[in-house]
Amino acid sequence: MKLFQIEEPDGGPVDPTAPGAAIGIDASSAEVEVAFSVGGNALILADREGFEQVLLVPGIAAGKTEWQAVFEAARTRAERAVARPVTHAVIVLASAPDGDTAHRMRDAAEGAGLELLHLTPATELLAAPTPALAAAMLAEDLAPPPETDV
Secondary structure (H helix, E strand, C coil): CCCCCCCCCCCCCCCCCCCCEEEEEEECCCECEEEEEECCEEEEECCCCCCCCCCECCCCCCCHHHHHHHHHHHHHHHHHHHCCCEEEEEEEECCCCCHHHHHHHHHHHHHCCCEEEEEEEHHHCCCCCCHHHHHHHHHHHHCCCCCCCC
16 A cells, blocks of 8 residues: 655645635525626636535525525535635625614624625626626625735
């Protein structure tokens, strides 16, 4: 029997406290769309073959548990697609949230392991082919920069 060692390309694991990727989550229609942007180039993320899952948008009055499940599924989809941790999100809703809704969304996102960068109605996003793509570009702009060693 021969043993060999496999190492990460950069020599070791990523710092678990470092910020991960930021995504856009569009919950403004019947189904959730998840998008990711690099350098202003955004792409809708799909589940891998064999892991397809339809993410239905809960009603705006749904509880934290229902929203958290959707945000967890969106995060999982993104992490599988971009092959890195996802820690931040911009979330798009159909209409401007009231204070209770905004609080519930923030709690649900945090429960799903996402820091909410911005919560916005679809009408307030810049022109883009879809709200998810606009949210992903905004998330990229608002995300904390990765730590660099000096």
